[in-house]
Amino acid sequence: MYLKPLFKTILNSKHNIQWVYYTSAKKFLYLAPTNKIFKKEFLTNIYKKEFWTEAIPSNNPGIELILTKLYDDAAGKGYLTTLSLPIMNNEKFMGVLSIDIGLKTLNSMMEKDDLVGSIYLVNQDNEILASNKEFEINSVLKRGNSTFELSIFDDTIKLVYIENIEEKIITILKTSIFQILLLIFILFIIYMLCYLLILNKKVENLANKDSLTSLLNxxxxxxxxxxxxxxxxxxxxxxxxxxxxxxxxxxxxxxxxxxxxxxxxxxxxxxxxxxxxxxxxxxxxxxxxxxxxxxxxxxxxxxxxxxxxxxxxxxxxxxxxxxxxxxxxxxxxxxxxxxxxxxxxxxxxxxxxxxxxxxxxxxxx
CATH class of the missing domain: 3.30.70.270 (Reverse transcriptase/Diguanylate cyclase domain)
Structure with a gap:
């Protein structure tokens, strides 16, 4: 299966990525690195999960990268968030490529003693994904008077810094720039892997279609x-x-x-x-x-x-x-x-x- 090398690369990235899987519109699931066959009841439940329902074209007409809320993994991997990307072929929806990232990975980058103020990683619904402060799962961030925000992936994710003194904003950027860049780099690599998969499908499509009519050549x-x-x-x-x-x-x-x-x-x-x-x-x-x-x-x-x-x-x-x-x-x-x-x-x-x-x-x- 052509997905195996891609999945192996993601799982070996050493960034606490827990699961990588492809969920097909034809009702089957490929979970890396296994070839396990799943029961019908399990698959039925999978297609009700947020990583699928929020990513499919009917709920995601822009075919954008989707980030789910934090949830407790049923297989015991702890709290996770899922990056999901719809896979299209010649405007036909094929399935969803998903990557589960552990909460420990996100929090470990922010839980540093030398960080000043409060730093939060939030999703598009303003729900907290990670922070250098304690927070409850799926709690909504309440912004203070002085806020600095950095948008990632067209507002799919935001890095938010809250402090009352403007000078401390500069301090936080200086002391945590490495952690911030590392986090952005990890997310960027995941995004690029997904993009390369789509690009590969587009190249394959171009090789098989007549350029004038879009029929098979x-x-x-x-x-x-x-x-x-x-x-x-x-x-x-x-x-x-x-x-x-x-x-x-x-x-x-x-x-x-x-x-x-x-x-x-x-x-x-x-x-x-x-x-x-x-x-x-x-x-x-x-x-x-x-x-x-x-x-x-x-x-x-x-x-x-x-x-x-x-x-x-x-x-x-x-x-x-x-x-x-x-x-x-x-x-x-x-x-x-x-x-x-x-x-x-x-x-x-x-x-x-x-x-x-x-x-x-x-x-x-």
Whole structure:
């Protein structure tokens, strides 16, 4: 699992990080460093916890880093606070990456005899997370007349100093600057680890998607198609293929320019996405060629879909043009144990047959 190296790095950081885990939107939990399987009752309870409920997009539309209130860990790790970051893939919510930090870590950085005044680390609800003074768990900070604040992570966390004499503010900064910077550094490292995980997913997404339409590119389509055909062979599922090509597309570019050509391709991509299921695979397979692999669909249902798509494309209206866009489609059904190349070649021959017969039609076999 690609999360293991990241989780191992965080756990080995020696900053009293108690738990690192990934909670999936698909109802499973990966807890580092174990591969433990959790009971259904335990998972049901997990999805009610603050680290999940406050981080999910419905409660966190900005997809921001969330810091929970202090709580007593049920597994005996003491009082913890949790940093949670929603993980998105192509605007789809995948799950939540969470890191539990012990209260001892936060307090040990502030409980120094040479600190002057009162220092508090508070969350966005002004609840105290750590201090050089005694405090009750989840108590709210009451600010004094003289207050100095340092915002961390866009007000997710604040470092607050309270003192009545302005000169002592300078003293506290001088005597505790190392502890403050160390605390900020630890939080920054955790934030960067989460950011790198997201960046890795974005790079992976860019490598698999066509830049103009956001559909699967040719390379990604072949990889995912082989997986789908493997399932079809194993469970005897019907699988069908539609290969579409825009009629006279060169004339579109030559007459109206590549800008209109790109708009045409985008509009067709929208129609294909709108008429397909989540289980189907859609790709821009070539310049003006699209491929759709339909899971659990026989040739007849695939033909019905192809005709619906073809008719809808013929109604496309491109801005400032009188273009009439049509497509030719080859439609065929998978033969068990057939190779992907053979499957696509049969659809390609049917596509060219549709071209030879006058275009703007679907030919099935």
């Amino acid at each position: 040719r390379r990604a389509m072949r990889i995912e198609s082989k997986k789908l055909l493997s399932i079809a062979n194993r469970y005897n599922h019907f699988t069908s293929l539609l290969l579409l090509d825009i009629d006279f597309f060169k004339d579109v570019n030559d007459t109206y320019g590549h800008h209109i050509g790109d708009l045409t391709i985008k509009e067709i991509a929208k129609i294909l996405s709108r008429n397909s299921r989540e289980s189907d695979l859609i790709s821009r397979y070539g310049g003006e060629e699209f491929l759709i692999m339909l899971s659990n669909s026989n040739k007849e249902s695939a033909y019905t879909l192809a005709e619906r798509i073809r008719k809808e494309i013929s109604l496309i209206s491109i801005e400032n043009t009188d273009l009439k866009i049509t497509v030719s489609i080859g439609c065929t059904e998978y033969k068990k144990k057939e190779s992907l190349d053979s499957f696509i070649k049969r659809a390609d021959l049917l596509l060219y047959k549709a071209k030879d017969q006058g275009r703007n039609q679907t030919v099935k076999a």
